[in-house]
Amino acid sequence: MNDEDTLSFECKLDEPPAKVWRALTEPALLAAWLMPNDFAAEQGHRCTFREHGTEIECEVLEVERERSLRLRWRERDLDSVVTFTLLPAIGGGTYLRLDHGGHQRLVGAFTFFASAQRLRCAA
Numbered sequence: 534m535n536d537e538d539t540l541s542f543e544c545k546l547d548e549p550p551a552k553v554w555r556a557l558t559e560p561a562l563l564a565a566w567l568m569p570n571d572f573a574a575e576q577g578h579r580c581t582f583r584e585h586g587t588e589i590e591c592e593v594l595e596v597e598r599e600r601s602l603r604l605r606w607r608e609r610d611l612d613s614v615v616t617f618t619l620l621p622a623i624g625g626g627t628y629l630r631l632d633h634g635g636h637q638r639l640v641g642a643f644t645f646f647a648s649a650q651r652l653r654c655a656a
Contacts, residue, residue, distance in 0.1 A: 539634045546627045550619045553627045554599040557617055574602065606633075 546553055556562045558574040568582040568589070574596050582589040587608070594614065595603040602617045618630040 539632050541633075542631045544629055545622055546629055547625070548627060549625065550599045550621055550627045553619055553629060557602055574598075 548556075556566065558572065560570050560572050563570055563572055568584040568587070570580055570582045572578070572580045572582075572591070572593075574593065576593055576596050578593045580591050580593075582591065590607040592605040593602070594605055595601060600619055604615045606613050606615045614632075614634040616630075616632040616634075618632070620628040620630075622628050
């Protein structure tokens with residue numbers, strides 16, 4: 534995938550990177566803003582997100598604790614890569630960037646981003 538195939542979103546959260554990381558990687562916290570899951574932040578781990586008839590298969594591609602998480606994301610005919618990047622913000626908080634590669638499937642990416650907005654409440 535190249536840059537033209539990637540949708541990117543950025544936001545600043547008031548919470549420190551450690552707390553945002555927990556919301557991205559702990560199954561119960563991840564379920565609070567996305568979907569129930571069997572996630573583990575371990576490279577190579579395969580997991581499934583399930584809710585209301587939707588099933589998303591994921592594989593953890595890369596993990597850099599409290600800095601970066603990269604997932605292969607498969608939902609129906611959407612096969613993409615989602616990357617979360619966390620940076621400490623000057624004065625506190627976290628800059629969170631979400632890159633969703635494969636913009637030819639915009640609906641899936643926007644659906645994922647809408648769910649990610651709930652991360653603000655879980656972090």
